[in-house]
Amino acid sequence: METPSHHGRPRGAGIAYRFNIHEEIMSHCDRIDLLEISTEDYIVRERRLGSDNEMSLLREALATFPGVAHGISLSIGTVARPAKWYLDATNRFLADSGLQIFSEHCAFHSVDGSDLTLFLEMPFAEESISWLARKYEAVKAAIGRPFALENVTYFFPVPHCPLDEATFFRWLCEETDATMLLDVTNLFNNSQNHGYDAGEFLDRYPLDRVSQIHLAGGFLTRQGQWEDSHSEPVMEPVWELYEEVIRRTNCEIVILERDSKFHPFDRVMDDIDRAREIFWNYRDENEAPASARFASKSIDENLPDPEAPEFSQLRAFQRAMMARITEAGFREAWARNPADAGAMVGLFDKTWLQRLIDCDPASMDRLANSWKAIEVEDAQIQEEYEQGEWAAWADLLSSEELSS
Numbered sequence: 588m589e590t591p592s593h594h595g596r597p598r599g600a601g602i603a604y605r606f607n608i609h610e611e612i613m614s615h616c617d618r619i620d621l622l623e624i625s626t627e628d629y630i631v632r633e634r635r636l637g638s639d640n641e642m643s644l645l646r647e648a649l650a651t652f653p654g655v656a657h658g659i660s661l662s663i664g665t666v667a668r669p670a671k672w673y674l675d676a677t678n679r680f681l682a683d684s685g686l687q688i689f690s691e692h693c694a695f696h697s698v699d700g701s702d703l704t705l706f707l708e709m710p711f712a713e714e715s716i717s718w719l720a721r722k723y724e725a726v727k728a729a730i731g732r733p734f735a736l737e738n739v740t741y742f743f744p745v746p747h748c749p750l751d752e753a754t755f756f757r758w759l760c761e762e763t764d765a766t767m768l769l770d771v772t773n774l775f776n777n778s779q780n781h782g783y784d785a786g787e788f789l790d791r792y793p794l795d796r797v798s799q800i801h802l803a804g805g806f807l808t809r810q811g812q813w814e815d816s817h818s819e820p821v822m823e824p825v826w827e828l829y830e831e832v833i834r835r836t837n838c839e840i841v842i843l844e845r846d847s848k849f850h851p852f853d854r855v856m857d858d859i860d861r862a863r864e865i866f867w868n869y870r871d872e873n874e875a876p877a878s879a880r881f882a883s884k885s886i887d888e889n890l891p892d893p894e895a896p897e898f899s900q901l902r903a904f905q906r907a908m909m910a911r912i913t914e915a916g917f918r919e920a921w922a923r924n925p926a927d928a929g930a931m932v933g934l935f936d937k938t939w940l941q942r943l944i945d946c947d948p949a950s951m952d953r954l955a956n957s958w959k960a961i962e963v964e965d966a967q968i969q970e971e972y973e974q975g976e977w978a979a980w981a982d983l984l985s986s987e988e989l990s991s
């Protein structure tokens with residue numbers, strides 16, 4: 588399946604599109620270079636029904652702005668094959684919208700059907716790189732294009748891992764042709780929350796692969812942690828880092844992420860204006876646009892192989908970590924004897940076991956509490972969705988009765 592482009596090259600600084608700020612975005616088209624579209628808003632039925640169901644607003648926006656697509660459900664780090672529904676739906680959406688450029692998150696959040704919807708950092712170890720490289724190749728083949736991987740904010744780095752985060756990404760780039768979506772706010776937050784120097788990070792990070800940048804605002808919690816809430820203006824130190832990244836890379840795409848507190852919209856525009864000003868200070872407006880065509884192909888169902896012995900302990904580690912977050916019974920077993928509990932999910936290797944034993948306990952408790960809240964919220968969403976479906980059926984039946 589070939590996907591022709593009907594857009595100009597996405598280049599410059601823009602905003603993550605949300606249907607509820609459609610009017611504001613359209614009325615500032617001279618001050619926004621491009622849009623980032625969250626694919627899940629259009630491929631997850633529950634999310635789509637509650638918003639721009641017919642994609643009419645999106646089509647209007649994409650007739651005006653160049654765009655890029657950003658996914659959220661892949662969980663590329665999970666040692667399991669990529670979900671077929673995700674690949675099929677993403678492919679359909681990319682073809683339908685004409686968007687060419689795609690990105691996802693370098694993280695894992697979904698294990699054995701339980702989706703935490705909060706990103707967990709991959710352990711900075713060779714097994715992770717090896718797994719990510721294979722799954723990246725499979726997804727790339729399925730969606731017919733290379734894509735960018737985003738650094739996420741994380742609660743804690745998995746302890747006792749041999750690599751630092753920047754080296755981890757550099758090695759990943761050596762194993763694949765993935766580009767990097769560098770979320771500068773995530774970099775700032777992680778450097779503050781986990782005590783490392785963001786400037787030194789950039790010296791080791793694969794800057795030559797940075798194709799996209801995210802900026803977002805956040806706040807400092809009372810516990811002294813930075814959160815990327817996507818609700819505030821971009822913080823001053825993030826602007827400094829951003830300018831450095833623009834200066835040191837060939838990155839062409841900058842996206843401001845904002846999920847709430849949209850009004851007054853002038854405040855949001857202030858951040859976009861500033862991002863554009865810095866971007867265009869370092870770029871030549873007259874460069875010729877590149878064009879590309881992509882072709883997806885069906886992937887070998889057996890690839891990548893999550894059962895391969897080399898990934899068995901990474902897989903078991905992920906299972907045990909998710910079980911500690913999502914299952915009270917497993918937590919009790921873990922508290923009694925971690926080695927016995929780990930063995931229940933195949934975690935035998937002493938190094939991997941120790942990594943999980945020494946994960947920050949306060950953060951593990953926070954994740955377990957978040958999971959309880961997510962379960963309640965998911966049940967509510969499901970109930971509302973089912974009620975909506977029943978109401979639609981009832982409407983349909985009564986209109987058929989009336990017409991017969």
Ligand SMILES: [Fe+2]
Nearest residue numbers: 657691692737
């Ligand atoms: Fe993201």
Ligand SMILES: [Fe+2]
Nearest residue numbers: 737770801844
């Ligand atoms: Fe981001």
